[in-house]
Amino acid sequence: MKKKTISLGLVVVMIITTVLSGVVSKDKNVSAAQAPKTLKMPIIIYDHLSDNLLFEYDLNNQFSNNLSLENITELLEQDAGKGLVEDTLGENGRPVYKQKVVEKVASLVKSYMENTYYSNGTDLYKKIYTQITKKQNKKTVATLGDYNSTKAKFDKGAGVDDIKSCMDYAYYRLNNFWCETNNQVSKKTNAYSTLQLDLINNLYRFSNDYEINYDPENKLISQNSNNLLSQEVGFYPLDKNVLKNHSDLTAPFGTEMYNKYDKKNHNYHFSMKAKCQFLYKKSDNLKFKFSGDDDVYLFIDNKLALDIGGAHLKRSEVLNVNEVAKKLGLIDGEVYSFDFFYMERHTTDSNIMIETNMILEQADAKTEVVYKNNGKTLTQYDSLNVGENIDVEYILTAGNDKMGNMKFVDDTLGVTIGKDTLSLNGKDLNVSDKIKVEVKDKNGNVKDSFFIDKQDLTDNKKVKEFLDKFNGVKLNKEDKITVSGISKKINYDSVAQSNLNVEITADLKKYTDNGTIEETPTDIPVTPSTNIVIPRNEIAADFDLKFVDSNGKAFEGNLKRGTKVFEEYNVTAKSDNMKDMTIVDKNGFKITKEGLIIPEGYFVEDSLTFSLVDKNNKEIDKVSISKADLKNGNASAVFEKLYGNNQWIMNNGDSIVISGMYKEMDNSGVEADATATLSGPIPNYDKNNNKLSVEWKKVTLKDRDQLSPLKLLNVKFIADKHGIVRGDVNQEVEYESSVSSVPTPISDKGYEFLGWEKTVSQGVSISENPSSEIILEDTLFTAKFGPLSYNYIVKYVDEEGNPLLPEKHADKKKYGEPVVEMAEEIEGYAVDSNKKEITIDVENNEIVFVYKKKIYNVKFTTDGNGVIDGKKDYKVKYDETVEKTPNEIANEGYTFNGWTKKTKNEEIAVEDPSKEHIKEDTVFIAHYVINEYDYTVRYVDENGNSLINDVTKKAKYKTDVTEEPVEIEGYEKSDKAKTIKIKTKDNLIIFVYKQKEIETPPETTTEEPTTEQPTTEETITEEATTEEPTTEEQTTENADEETTSENKITKYVDYQIKKNNYTSDGNGYKAPSSYVSTSTISPKTGYESTWKGIVAGIAMSAVAGAAGVFGVIKKKKYN
Incomplete structure (x- = not known):
């Protein structure tokens, strides 16, 4: 319908x-x-x-008429849609469609396929259409099939890919x-x-x-x-x-x-x-x-x-x-x-x-099998690499209160825990540390926790204690029990699969015969939980070939010729279950199932060794083939391990190392370019059929390496411009080697060998010994020469070669070094050159300064009071003398007094100029002194008679002499002063006197000056004498005179007035001037003092600052 x-x-x-x-x-x-x-x-x-x-x-529902299960009711007696399945559940817990229903659906499928082209349908329809009809057109014939054959096929685990008939598809689809x-x-x-x-x-x-x-x-x-x-x-x-x-x-x-x-x-x-x-x-x-x-x-x-x-x-x-x-x-x-x-x-x-x-x-209780890898939860049908581990957790969540008496059975994995059994019989099972049981309530709170250590799993007592705890666990609704600590290693030839069945009881409420309800322990059917992880083996390996020394240490860089270079092959599995290793090297080495080849030019030291080592480089197994066995072609032990029944199976990290073969380094170097293979399993899981197949595949690996001999480097020896080198001056040297010999350096004249200088690309450096140098690149060694040092002398000589100064012995100077010396100044000498330069040679290193005497002008002259008779001008060499001293002639009135020598800076008296050593321009001056001649002063009367003795005096020639007439008692001077000019002779001055008339003077009394001092207001009324001595002589004469009555003696008083001047007449002492007091005159011997005022009629107070008081000294009179 x-x-x-x-x-x-x-x-x-x-x-x-x-x-x-x-x-x-x-x-x-x-x-x-x-x-x-x-x-x-x-x-x-x-x-x-x-x-x-x-x-x-x-x-559009275009298919419902033909294939709806509702429309096969003509086969059945029930109402439409009823009677398609059996009255009881199948063993798998699912409805079971009756055979007639399967056969009816198969016929409908056949009819549809033969009338409907496959391209109109879905992907699944296209797949089964192709598998059943094997054609792709509208006029195909579909195979119906047989129910019993189909059932037998699928009872053995067939899947979609095994569907070959309409019966296969109807049975498979209705039962799934x-x-x-x-x-x-x-x-x-x-x-x-x-x-x-x-x-x-x-x-x-x-x-x-x-x-x-x-x-x-x-x-x-x-x-x-x-x-x-x-x-x-x-x-x-x-x-x-x-x-x-x-x-x-x-x-x-x-x-x-x-x-x-x-x-x-x-x-x-x-x-x-x-x-x-x-x-x-x-x-x-x-x-x-x-x-x-x-x-x-x-x-x-x-x-x-x-x-x-x-x-x-x-x-x-x-x-x-x-x-x-x-x-x-x-x-x-x-x-x-x-x-x-x-x-x-x-x-x-x-x-x-x-x-x-x-x-x-x-x-039932809900169970769950959780697989984890490195903490990450895996989902069903996830895949893991072979060799990895799965951490297994068994979880049960109670659906009722008072559940217990549990037993966990994972037949597929091989785990049983509970009641009287603790068993881990599955392949590749492991306990990392302990098996732990944890019970949590519905809120996640831990109610109970216990464990058994890995090492106690073989201890029956410990196992029983653990099981007693496990069997005693009681769960309430939504409590959760988790068993953890078990792990399984993924293997390439089987899936990791769990099928957890849990036996558990619960106290369920049941009616009794009297109608009451009581709790009765009841076995609870629990739906099994499954999980599955598919092995995945991404086969991988590493291949490393290297060159090593006899101790296994890898070479670095190029090598010396003749070095033994051992080749080491290392093939490492990067996944589990690898085998069938092969190596083929382009240098001729080969190890395959067909045989072992050692290439020409390669040798075996003691034996060729094949080692199997784990990821920690710990040796698992080893096979060695001696040189004798190799010579005889006997390598069966190796082939047994690599390809035979007892062959090595390599897990992740394991390596096969081949060692012991070497080649000596030569000019061609050492080279390896090898290909290695390693076979590993590739699991292929067919989900449709739940089948695992294994395909062995090869992983191909390549590696190459090359070592070269040390590079031949050019080493050259040369000398700098001051020498040569003799010997092998051009050498080829291996990298990191030394020269075979060092040439001999020979120095030029005046030079010595200093050492070697090394020049490379990085610059220039000193080399102590080229033979000790490790050559890393083209190198130039230069012999360096240095000049020797020699003394030189500086001489200072005159024109005849006589030394003028001590020789100067200078510090050593290097050969070829220019030396400049400056001339020393030598008094009286002129040098031929102020600066001289030489270049230091191995000998005769002298600098000679030649000096000649300077010539000076020598002149003879006078001081103007005479003349020179003879040669006046000379040219005289330094430190020599004039030929002779010329005659000097004095002028009239003068007498030659001697010579002076006048130079630039001085004039000195000399005895004889001809004995003087000339050292600069010189003037000799003849000096004259003026003569003194006598002159006479005569005192005569009018008649020419001498009154007193003549006075004879001296005076210098041509000087004017003035004489004054002297006082002659009883005579008057008739002449005043007379002057004459002194001549060499006849020098006379005559004074003529006239006789006086003589009067007798009156008797006088001499009053001594009073010591009374007037006040500053007192006026001096006494008159002073009008006669003032003008000279000492006059003062004396006046002092000797008797004092007349006219010439009253004035009593002098001292006034205490500041700044009055007190003066002696020359025969006494100067009175103090810092204060005013009555002055005391202290005459010299033979004299006596008197006071004489010179200010009269003037108030002393008025002339305090100018008044003067003279102490008069006169000669004493003696009998």
Whole structure:
């Protein structure tokens, strides 16, 4: 029947009741006091590939008439859609389609394929079309097949790739509606694990009449019971917009099935199953109601209770458990399993509604096998490299309270823990440190924790203690127990796979005969958990060839000729299970299954060694072939290890090292260019058939190396311009070697060999000994010569070669060095050159300054008072004398007094100029002194008679002499002063006197001056004499005179007036001037003092600053 254009979907109603806490409801509704607010059904959802046959995608429903399971009812006696599956669940826990149904579907497939060209269908349809028809046109014949043969094939694990007939496809597809096929036709999604039913009006209900919440993050599908929708929105748990980045479907969104055909952008191809348990109580009148399209089955206690099979229009049915209790064999008060199966496989709509008065409990504990690698959790069918380790965790989450008496059995991996067994029998299993058990409550709090150390696994007592603790664990609902510490190494020839079965009991409530409820330990069936990791072996290896010395130390750089260079080959596995190593070197070395070749020019020191070492360079095994065996061609021991039955199998990090072969370095160098191969397993996993095959492949490796002899470098020996070198001056020297000889350096005249200078690209340096130098590049050695040092002498001589100064012995100077000396100044000499220069030679190094005497002008002259008689001007050499001294003639009135010698800076008296050594321009001056001649002064009277004796005096020639007449007692002077000029003779001055008339003077009294001092106001009235002596002589004469009455003696007083001057007449002492007092005159011997005032009539106070008082001294008179 072709579907109409109406809402097609799934509506499932479940009415199942389980008694909790001992209270039983009396009608179909759930007592609010008894019931939890929600029920959480554990579910699994599978995604399916569309195939144009049983899972349609076309909106026009073009295939439904032929292939809908609803339309094969003519084979059956039941109503449409019923009777497609067997009445009991299969051993795999899934519905089993009857043989007739399979055969009918196979015939429909055959008819469709023979009439529908494959290119119109999906990828899956194209695949099976090609496999079944082997043709690609519309007139093909499809093989029908045989049911029994098909069943036998798939019982052995056949997959999609093994489908060769229509029967194969019908059987395979119908039996894999509610299971994982590793992406062949279906895939379990991990996006959801729970479907939540809410308590509404005393019934548990889930329906897309409400707003549906898809929560892949928490793996939950629920509804918003407060938001009843006005129109249906459908049930699409696997749509792109709800899964988002949680999608793990069989094909990504955006592929053909979603874009080209699914115009509503929904995923209509999925199935779902749920497994729960419930308490059957007849009085509860338990009911289950559902409404929906396509296939729905419900099994109670593994027996078919509700059958709505096939692709169909929307249907609703109610199951009254009491009505089928007898048929199903239900006993009042017992707990029974509840297995629900649902499938959506047609495009248009998808709806769901579940309604029940049953309280559904999870009938089993939930188990999980977690694989981790380096802390990262692996997902199913992840792949790991061979040799890597998987850390295994077994997890069980309790679905009921009071669960315990557990036993974990992982037959595939080989692990059993629980009751009386602790066994790790699987291949490549290991305990890293300890097996640890940890129990946590639903909030993640640790309730219990214990372990057994790895070393105690062989200790029966320790094992028993561990198992006793394990067996004593009691879990409440949602408690979680985790077993960890076991690891498995990935091997290339098998998948790492777990199939965890857990035996566990729970104290379940059951009715007794008297109608009470009691808890009874009950074995709980637990759905096995699986996990699988596929081995991946990305075979890899390293190959390293190197040149080493006899101690195995790698050479660096070029080598000396004749050096033994050992070649070492090292092949390292970088993945496990590597074998069949080969090496072929272009130098002729070869090791393969065909044989071993040592190339010409290569030698073996003692033996050729093949070593197997691990990643820590620890030797695992070793085979050596002696020189004798090599000579005889006997290398069987090596071939046995490399290619025989006992061949070396290399794991990751293992290496085969070949050593012992060498070649001596020569001009051609040493070169290796080798290719190595190593074979490793490549696992290939066939998901369709769950089969692992292994292909051995080679990894080819290349390496090359080359060593050259030390470079021949040019070493040249030369000399600088002051010598030569004799010997091997051009040499070729190996890099990092030394010269074979050093030439002999020979110096030029005046030079000595100083040493060698080395010149390279980096510059110039001193070389102590070229033979000790390590030559690293072209090198030039230069013999360096230095000048010898010699003394030189500086001489200072006159023209005859006589030394004038001591010789100067100068410091040594180097040969060829110019030397400049400056002449010394020598008094009286002129040098031939002020500066002389020589170049130092090996001998006769003299600088001679020749001096000649200077010639000076010598002149004879006078001081003007005479003349020179003879030669007056001479030219005289330094330090020589004039020939003779000329005669000097004095002028009249003069007498020659001697010679002076006048030079630039001085004039001195000399005795004889002819004896003077001339040292500069010189003038000899004849000096004369003026003569003194006598002159006479004569005093005569008028008659020419001498009055007194003549006075004779001397005076210098031609000087004027003036004489004054003297006083002669009794005579008057008639002449005044007379002057004559002195002549050489006849010098006379005559004074003529006239006789006086003589008077007798009156007698006088001499008054001594009073000592009384007048006051400053007193006026001096006494007159002083008017006679003032003008000369000492006159003063004396006046003092000798008698004082007359006219000449009153004035009494002088001393006035105390500052600054008065006191003066002696020359025969006494000067009075003090710093103060005023009565002066005391101290006459010289033979004299006496008197006072004589010279100021009269003037007030002393008025002339205090100018008045003078003279002390007069006169000669004493003696008898």
